[in-house]
Amino acid sequence: MIKQIGLSIVLTASVVSAAEAQTKLVEKVTKKGDELVIPYSKYKLSNGLTLIVHEDHSDPVVHVDVTYHVGSAREEVGKSGFAHFFEHMMFQGSDNVADEEHFKIVSESGGTLNGTTNRDRTNYFETVPSNQLATALWLEADRMGFLLDAVTQKKFEVQRETVKNERGQNYDNRPYGLVYEKTSQNLYPYGHPYSWTTIGYLEDLNRVDVNDLKNFFLRWYGPNNATVTVGGDVKPEEVVKLVEKYFGSIPAGPAVQDMKPMVARLDKDRYVSYEDNVRFPMLRMTFPTPEAGHTDEPALDVLAEVLGQGKNSIFYKNFVKEQKAMQASTSNSTSELAGEFGISVVTFPTTKLADMEALVRKSIAEFETRGVTEDDLVRFKAQAESGLINRMASVSGKVSQLAAYETFRNNPNYIQEEIKRINAVTKEDVMRVYNQYIKGKNAVILSVVPKGKSDMVAKADNYTVSTDGFVAGSDEYSGLKYTKAVDTFDRSKRPEIGANPVVAVPNYYTSKFKNGLKVIGAKSDEIPTVTLQLSIKGGHRLSANDMSKAGVASLTAGMLNEDTENYTSEEFTNELNKLGSRVSIFSGTDETIVSVQTLKKNLDKTLALMEERMFRPKFNQDDFDRLKKQQLEGIANQATQPTTIANNVYSKLLYGANHISAMPSSGTAETVNNITLDDVKKFYQNNFSPSVADLVVVGDITEKEIIGKLNFLKNWKKKDVKLVADTKAPAIDKTRIYLIDKPDAAQSEIRIGYVAMPYDATGEYYKLGLMNYALGGAFNSRINLNLREDKGYTYGARSGYGGSKYAGPFTASAGVRADATAESVTEFMKELTNFHKTGITEDEVKFMKSSIGQSDARKYETPGQKAGFLGRIIEYDLSKDFVKKQTDILNNITKKDIDALAAKHLPVNNMHIVVVGDKKTVLSKLQALNYEVVELDTDGNPIGSSSVK
Structure with missing residues (x-):
């Protein structure tokens, strides 16, 4: 049978294995013309395993992804963190793979690997040279079908400590690290699958034993609840044979039903708060919205962009530009069962969050007057197109996209539907979702305040999580049995591998302009994009000549991202976003970087904006005052961050207090207070020169094409910039x-x-x-x-x-x-x-x-x-x-x-x-x-x- 999906041909047929017709070819999608699609073949094994294969011979690599449709949403009350805990256990060996061997085998093969867990799925993946495909599949199959006998109490205890360390590092000891946990607890009813986070609670991790963990595996880690996606330098028929060999005999697990959406409902604004080791108070408002894939999702994404994303947004204008807050943003985040429209404001140390809440509500109301413009829709659609294309830059990106679409949409080719949904959004849609989900609606309003500053909260707490009405779900774990596959081959033997693939170092061209600018580039036509990176040597290191004004390089880069002679920063951002392009300038320890990324079709307009940003800065005093204030606040905040303290003190000890490398690139409060707008202008005028600059170009463009478009860089006047020589670090007499x-x-x-x-x-x-x-x-x-x-x-x-x-x-x-x-x-x-x-x-x-x-x-x-x-x-x-x-x-x-x-x-x-x-x-x-x-x-x-x- 042949059916049409977009412009892609989809075939339904079957593949005959060596033993019997047990693997069915469900569909085959091929690219036609210039359509945005990831070609693939989709198969179904008799044990319920889904296999997707994407063939791409552009590089000698292969990416293997195994996605299990289980995340923290499948956990029970009192046993949170299991999905993530099991992610750790899956790297601790199986029947035929010794302890710590999984990482070692993949690393030894020249590959990289990891696993991730979220609310709705857990995935494991490897990127390896193409001759190591069989090894990657053998490893993944062994832990799918032969794991539990290798799970020992000792391994369980060690990984429990590792997970607790991860929680400490990424949640408990990170500034604002508990925002998501506190929001989830108070947004969803007690027992809702999203009312806890994937890391789980320490008391739950301490409570469970190794048998609880084994039962979780038996319930959810069967092949019928998994998708294996393979992409890269492979042939589909060879992948099918290998997957049949290693996965085909693994018995199916218990049946798994998709969960139905469970969107949060609030009967009032819920005010909650906590004290944290932070300098800046934070206000976080969260409105319930529909789940991923809902018809209103794209319109809510547009609303989030208009309200609080980028320099054209209402929140940037009212909070950041007016120096009311350090940061202010909005987002529409969606998961399988529900969505959340979040508003975050990180304000200055003396600002009361009640004032921020009032400004948030005023800014939301302002949207009604402002409305939605054609530019808003053009920006959103251009950036969405650019994002989808850039995800295809790597085999791992394409494989991840196919796996996610299959897991949550049962359609690896959902990218076609995604494009339709994005392009179909109208101004009326955006206003409708605003009225339906945001205007006058209740939210969880979380205040995060510095320790001892409870008086700064937006409003006194008025909500406590209640267990009333909670009914535990049915028992998912009784009667589970561990049944291993029966094979006709020796699974303990690692697969034979072929010769290492021949790796071609990219061909590149070089050029040098009369003004000293050096150019290096390579043509790469896998996706229709162009990337430019201009490196201007010096950066923070130039302050070695006058360390009393350290931090000037960072401030200068910041100012170059503001107004130009012909555009306000908001207008400039609007033009960029309508192209789906990026032009940004940032300063590092030894250089200032101008980074440019664009779709090939928009290159000329993007280069014109690059020229504007580099050579026609306006250097407004108001912009300078705002950026200087933000830099000073950021420096003050560093004193609350253990990681930053460790790095800064370590550098000072290594290099000595009078060495530029001992000074953070942001400077100190003393040095930044010394900097004036004239200092920034002088730094720009004296140190931005083609004579100390290199340009890298990579993309779907030839040397002749790109050189012909760079006259504005050829005409850049050179200056005599003297880079600072290094000084010797002090000797260490003893440890x-x-x-x-x-x-x-x-x-x-x-x-x-x-x-x-x-x-x-x-x-x-x-x-x-x-x-x-x-x-x-x-x-x-x-x-x-x-x-x-x-x-x-x-x-x-x-x-x-x-x-x-x-x-x-x-x-x-x-x-x-x-x-x-x-x-x-x-x-x-x-x-x-x-x-x-x-x-x-x-x-x-x-x-x-x-x-x-x-x-x-x-x-x-x-x-x-x-x-x-x-x-x-x-x-x-x-x-x-x-x-x-x-x-x-x-x-x-x-x-x-x-x-x-x-x-x-x-x-x-x-x-x-x-x-x-x-x-x-x-x-x-x-x-x-x-x-x-x-x-x-x-x-x-x-x-x-x-x-x-």
Whole structure:
């Protein structure tokens, strides 16, 4: 049977396997003309597993995604966090894959992998060289069908600690980290599937046992509740055979019914609040809206954009532009069962949230007067088109899209329907949804205020979660049995792999304009886009000549994103958004970047806007005053952030207080207060020059085409810009611990290291990257396996060399449980010391060579990856064969070479150890270690010292 979907042919047929006709070809979608579509074939196995295959031979990589239609919404009251917990357990080995082997096998294959959980689904995915397809499918099938006997109590306990660390790092100890949890609790009725978050509650995680977790797997992780999506350098018939072999014999699990939408209902405005370790009060208003896929969803998305997205929005004008708040935005977020229209305002420290609520309501009412314009719809539709196209830049992006559409729409080709829905939105639709869901409707109004400032809330709390009316659902877990597949082959044997695919380094062209501007580019026609990245050397480092005005580079970049001679910033943004393009300027440590992304068809108009932004800034005093105020508030806020404190103090210790690298690129309150608008103008006039600039171009355009469009850059007048030479970092006479007190912190931030060396693509720096891979560079590195997987001290620990043109640090780092702070320092130093003394093992050398050697297949896939690769070539003046030289170094490096590097470049007796944590919890244990302990304030100034031993 043949049926038509859009302009795509869909075939219904069947595939005959070697054994019997058990896998059906449900449909095949092919691209016709210029339509926006991801071609695929869709199959159904006899056990209910859905298979989708997308064939794309543009790069020698393959992406495998297994999506299970189960998220936190399938959990029970009192047993929250199971879906996410199981995501962790799925990486802990199965019958034929040993503990920690999943990460190791994929990494060794040159691949990358992960898993994610949300309310409605859990997915697991790998991107690997195409010769490793069978390995990826074998791994995924083994944990689908052969997991539970490998789930031990010990693994359960370690991963429970890891999840608790993740909650601490990303929720409990992160500013505003509980906003989503508090909103969900109070928006939905008690027991509603969305009334808790995916991470779950600590008390639930502490309560459950390993058998609860096993039952969750048996109920929801069957092949009939899963979609396997494979994309990349594959042939569909080969994928079908492999999936039949590895997945086909896994028995179906219990039947799974789709859940019906359960949109929240509010009988009044619910005011709730909590105190947090923040500087800026936050107001969050949440209105119930329909679920994803509902006919009103696109119109609500337009409403969110008009109200509070970008510089053309009402909220930007009333809050940010008028300096009433640091940030103000709106969004329409949708999930499978319900949606939420959210309004967030982050205001200044002395502002009462009641005043912000009043301005929110006034701004909402203003929408009625303003209405919806044609420009609003043009902007929304252009950005939606650009977003859909850019998602197709990688095989993983296309596979993820197919998997999501199949899981939630039962139609991988839903992109066609998505386009129709977007293009069909009218001004009348937007006004209708405003009246139906927002105007005069009730909301959850959450106030987040600094600790001790409860008087700043919008209104006193008037709602408490009630269990009245809650009825537990039917028992989903009784009588479940674990039945393993019966195979005709030995599943314990890893699949044979073919030869490594031939990876072509992108062909590129170079050019140099008379004014000194260097150009490097590559044609890439997989998607109809063009990316430009202009790097102007200097950035924050130029302030080394006058550190009293550090932060001027950041302020200058901010001002270049404001008004120009011919456009207000709002008008400029409007023009960009109507094209679905982006032109933005930002400053870094060593450079200022002009970043441009556009659809090919809109390139000329986008380049005209790039020229306007770069060469015709208006430098308004009002814009300067607003940005300076925001920068000063951001600096003040850093004193509340343990991660930022750790990084800043660590840098100050590494480089010395008078080194520009010791100064944050945003500056300090003192230095930013010194900066005037004239300073910004002077910085722009003196330092923005083609003589210190590089341009990278990647996209669907030839060298001749793009060079012909760059006259405005050819005519850029050069200046004599002198880049600042680096100064030597102070020597470290001995390893000490520096403690910065963060009262009541449940986690501690640790940084350990010293100033190493500059970047070198084919010298000792490159070799240090090879050396560090087994120490702290891979997931299966010694440091991460010890602190995360074995001890459960952290969500993740790592080490690495961070060189640029200037000397950069070696740093080992982690955020760890407060009660394991001293123990974590001990384990870090143990691993560093052991590696320093005894070096690497032969097995680790083999793993490193295999992993890094095969990873080239993933390096040049997307326009962004190509731009990064070319940018490094032009920045460091690398030869065309530098990748071959790196490969030769990799292939020839020995254990003896790496041991020598470790002995030379891991000076464990001459490193700084920085700890940001709760002094009363961690100090005594740190003092018991064999290091002097020096206490510092949050600016890195000494406040006392003590030592034991």
